[in-house]
Amino acid sequence: MSASYDVAAIGNAIVDVIAPADEAFLVGNALTKGSMMLIDEPRAHELYGKMGAGIEASGGSAGNTVAGVASLGGRAAYIGKVAADQLGDVFAHDTRQIGVHFETGRLAGGAATGRCLINVTPDGERTMCTFLGASVELTAADVEPDLIMGAEIVYLEGYLFDPPEARRAFAKAADLARASGRTIALTLSDSFVVERHRSGLREFIETEVDLLFANEAEITSLFEVADFEAAARAVQGMTKIAAITRSEKGSVVVTPTIRHTVEAFPVAKLVDTTGAGDQYAAGFMLALARGKPLDHCARLGGLAAAEVISHYGPRPQVSLAELAAANGLS
Amino acid sequence: MSASYDVAAIGNAIVDVIAPADEAFLVGNALTKGSMMLIDEPRAHELYGKMGAGIEASGGSAGNTVAGVASLGGRAAYIGKVAADQLGDVFAHDTRQIGVHFETGRLAGGAATGRCLINVTPDGERTMCTFLGASVELTAADVEPDLIMGAEIVYLEGYLFDPPEARRAFAKAADLARASGRTIALTLSDSFVVERHRSGLREFIETEVDLLFANEAEITSLFEVADFEAAARAVQGMTKIAAITRSEKGSVVVTPTIRHTVEAFPVAKLVDTTGAGDQYAAGFMLALARGKPLDHCARLGGLAAAEVISHYGPRPQVSLAELAAANGLS
Numbered sequence: 012m013s014a015s016y017d018v019a020a021i022g023n024a025i026v027d028v029i030a031p032a033d034e035a036f037l038v039g040n041a042l043t044k045g046s047m048m049l050i051d052e053p054r055a056h057e058l059y060g061k062m063g064a065g066i067e068a069s070g071g072s073a074g075n076t077v078a079g080v081a082s083l084g085g086r087a088a089y090i091g092k093v094a095a096d097q098l099g100d101v102f103a104h105d106t107r108q109i110g111v112h113f114e115t116g117r118l119a120g121g122a123a124t125g126r127c128l129i130n131v132t133p134d135g136e137r138t139m140c141t142f143l144g145a146s147v148e149l150t151a152a153d154v155e156p157d158l159i160m161g162a163e164i165v166y167l168e169g170y171l172f173d174p175p176e177a178r179r180a181f182a183k184a185a186d187l188a189r190a191s192g193r194t195i196a197l198t199l200s201d202s203f204v205v206e207r208h209r210s211g212l213r214e215f216i217e218t219e220v221d222l223l224f225a226n227e228a229e230i231t232s233l234f235e236v237a238d239f240e241a242a243a244r245a246v247q248g249m250t251k252i253a254a255i256t257r258s259e260k261g262s263v264v265v266t267p268t269i270r271h272t273v274e275a276f277p278v279a280k281l282v283d284t285t286g287a288g289d290q291y292a293a294g295f296m297l298a299l300a301r302g303k304p305l306d307h308c309a310r311l312g313g314l315a316a317a318e319v320i321s322h323y324g325p326r327p328q329v330s331l332a333e334l335a336a337a338n339g340l341s
Numbered sequence: 342m343s344a345s346y347d348v349a350a351i352g353n354a355i356v357d358v359i360a361p362a363d364e365a366f367l368v369g370n371a372l373t374k375g376s377m378m379l380i381d382e383p384r385a386h387e388l389y390g391k392m393g394a395g396i397e398a399s400g401g402s403a404g405n406t407v408a409g410v411a412s413l414g415g416r417a418a419y420i421g422k423v424a425a426d427q428l429g430d431v432f433a434h435d436t437r438q439i440g441v442h443f444e445t446g447r448l449a450g451g452a453a454t455g456r457c458l459i460n461v462t463p464d465g466e467r468t469m470c471t472f473l474g475a476s477v478e479l480t481a482a483d484v485e486p487d488l489i490m491g492a493e494i495v496y497l498e499g500y501l502f503d504p505p506e507a508r509r510a511f512a513k514a515a516d517l518a519r520a521s522g523r524t525i526a527l528t529l530s531d532s533f534v535v536e537r538h539r540s541g542l543r544e545f546i547e548t549e550v551d552l553l554f555a556n557e558a559e560i561t562s563l564f565e566v567a568d569f570e571a572a573a574r575a576v577q578g579m580t581k582i583a584a585i586t587r588s589e590k591g592s593v594v595v596t597p598t599i600r601h602t603v604e605a606f607p608v609a610k611l612v613d614t615t616g617a618g619d620q621y622a623a624g625f626m627l628a629l630a631r632g633k634p635l636d637h638c639a640r641l642g643g644l645a646a647a648e649v650i651s652h653y654g655p656r657p658q659v660s661l662a663e664l665a666a667a668n669g670l671s
Contacts, residue, residue: 030438063438064435066397066653067431068395068397078394097426097427098427101397104390104392105395106394108360108392324396328653
């Protein structure tokens, strides 16, 4: 069956609240730099009350990725749960207006739309505290089989391993994708997610995943090894493709038979790393869905990541399709 | 009495929704480029449904100005009305966290927090459609006498001439400021505001205003003259100080006896002009409150405006105090 979408993604639907912060703020609030920590609503209110003034932008890891796919000119669908509130309106608007199919029913009368409080230090690094809110109410019933079966690549967010209901939705999507011969992609999302679910993730990767995205901290945590080289050896053969991002060192693509190392795309000014991994996945997957070789996939991922870290906000602010064309990566 | 605040401002409290747009979008939706149009809630929903994906940021003309004053290290207070909803929470947070005194009571059970839908064309020009929402419910009772009487400069937003209740709040603030010997500043806000209230504004300026802010379109509309030179002659002597901004031509300060012309501060890349006039007023007023000469006031205004037009969003993203120090304008 020919695909209706290049990428269908399932994730925690989240609105980002992004503000500058200094290192002392992270220390004073016991935040681990560069990580994502789950927080409850009282803690979210408390932390928001201490954060600086900022901007709001639709986010969510997989949500950012499908926005990137659409900006690159690809066809994308998204499944995720927001509430029937103002921030839910913002998320739905931003996702649909870029051309992403998004029809998951809103949560009414329950938790508010999920929020990610992102403190960005002067080095551009982001430290995230997420109040999952409505996103945690995603259930298997929200997984539309047509979307999953009609997508070239089904992209699953590691963050979904946390909420039990969402994890069932995740499993349903994987089953549907497998049954219809689609490519299953997974991002590990965060090294704390890996710590919380190490054995479950490893089993899932070995049995279900064709394409794995991870950064260096996540992949070394997954295998409990000390360095990148050991992790790269461990992942080789576990999936068809593992794409490992290494920040300013670029990325490495590992398959059972070959390894590609691709340099990072240069960035004039690093402002905010939020969304870097998400946009890398967007570029990589769209190129893969279009049948490009793996080093081209990694390069397009790197280009998309470079755009998003040059400004505040987790989604592209220019047409990535035009940017790709200008850089010979159409 | 020594002042507790450098600037106290009254304005329409608004959250901005900012998205890129092309010229065809403006034409197709009958929007006059560079203007601010008032719209009702159904029209706001309709237009939002057509706009591109964007970001949200606390705005409101005078709200942006007090944020600029605070970023410059000044002491500022703000009076404006938001609802008890998510966007109201965002506005209150962003205003207080930068150090601005903001304690106006929230509107409960009425309209939602006001929103300004801002479409930014590739030339950086912004075209605004505002649903006033809760902001229009500002009343004279919200004007805290202590704030007004304790401020070196009381700054009033021309937009407040539209809602009748807000206009009464405006008049009360002017009376209090006059009675306590404070400087009264007014911004004309928008040329359509001037068209709607030309005679009322002229009378108010002649009788009450010490410091007038306007751009070229507004000041020529105020006097119904064809060119800047005629407008500059007409305003001379009408107020103690008129500061007229001319975009890339810089600004001109007119007093009964002298005229200062100050060049625009160079900008590496013009991204979004939203907030340029607001930040100019912030820099100008803080310098004036600190007893600086008028050309210094105009230069600090120009520097603050240059920062805000280099990124999306109507408020400073760096410390304007540090930027001013680095440019010899402390």
